[in-house]
Amino acid sequence: MPKVILITGTSTGLGVQIAVQAAQAGHTVYATMRNLAKRGILDAAASDAGVNFNALELDVQDGASVNAAVDQIIANEGRIDTLINNAGAGFVRTTEQASEEDVAWVMDVNFMGVVRCTKAVMPHMRAARSGHVITISSVGGLVGQPFNEIYCAAKFAVEGYTEALASYVTPNFGIHFSTVEPGGIQSEFAASVLKHVEATGGMLEDEYLPILQKYIGGAQARMDGSDIYQTSEQVASVVMGVVDASDPPIRIRTSNWGEAFTRLKTEADPDGKKQQAAVIEQFLS
Known part of the structure; x- marks a missing residue:
């Protein structure tokens, strides 16, 4: 059955590919982004794929913007079946180097943005007794990694938020919650990391510098021929399987790389269902 799908962060990369594949599957797609002036990549992808979707402005850092977009979709369609929280931003800095403003920004985009969008759609899904909130997390939401502690903290928050909602909203109101956990994405990782490092003062001359250079150099080297990195299309196809x-x-x-990398934390309960059942039994039986 065709669904009404709201996707955030569709100006580039993974968001564009999710929108295209969702439209190809026959769903009604609302592709959103903070600035519609940057919709060129989205429009080109739609034209190349021969699909159509609705583009809306939605800034995940602005509650009024989020609510306005949700209200517009409800006015047009009467429902939102699936929310895909895709908007997010990487961040590579040590705790010592990161300002409080940096930390607040990372948490606001990657975690609070998810909360704002989820909060906006939940009353409509709860009234319908159905719905699905899918959030693009990361293997960094399961395993902390060098120079990514602030980003990983935001993704760990997303994972805990999702687990908690699934423990009581799903069994009582029929709304499902999922996180999708990619590793690296070829078209985005190194370029976005380096761009942000340069925009925030470049590589700082301190004791962390040789370690950071090793980290970034290794990330770039692994992009060629490594199974760590997937294409946006490959990750989008996994998202559509969840949809x-x-x-x-x-x-x-x-x-497969993501499964192996996170195995020590996921092997006993790969999809999280056992933990969900245990929490419900412990607190709500």
């Missing part, structure tokens, strides 16, 4: 699932996972990795 179509009748009993969707609470969490899912997007590659």
Whole structure:
């Protein structure tokens, strides 16, 4: 059955590919971004794929913007079946180097943006007794990584938020919650990391510099021929599998590398269902 799908962060990369694949599957797609002046990549992808979708302005850092977009979709369609929280931003800085403003920004985009969008759609999904909130997390939401502690903290928050909602909203109101956990994405990782490092003062001359150079150099080297990195299209196809699932996972990795990398934390409960059942039994039985 075709669904009404709201996707955030569709100006580039993964968001564009999710929008295209959702439209190709016959769903009604609302592709949103903070600045519609940057919709050129989205429009070109739609033209190349021969699909159509609705573009709306939605800034995940602005509650009024989020609510206005949701209200517009409800006015047009009467429902939102699936929210895909894709908007996010990477951040590579040590704790010592990061300002409080940096930390607040990372948490606001990657975590509070998810909360704002989820909060906006939930009353409509709850009234319908159905719906699905899918959030693009990361293997960094399961395993902390060098120079990514602030970003990983935001993604860990997303994982906990999703697990908690799934423990009581899903069994009582029929709304499902899932996180999708990619590793690296070829078209985005190194370029976005380096761009942000340069925009925030470049590589600082301190004791962390040789370690950071090793980290970034390794990330760039692994982009050639490594199974760490996937294309946006590959990750989007996993997202669409979650969209179509009748009993969707609470969490899912997007590659064999991701499964191996997170194995020590996920092997006993790969999709999160066992933990969900244990929490419900402990607190709500």
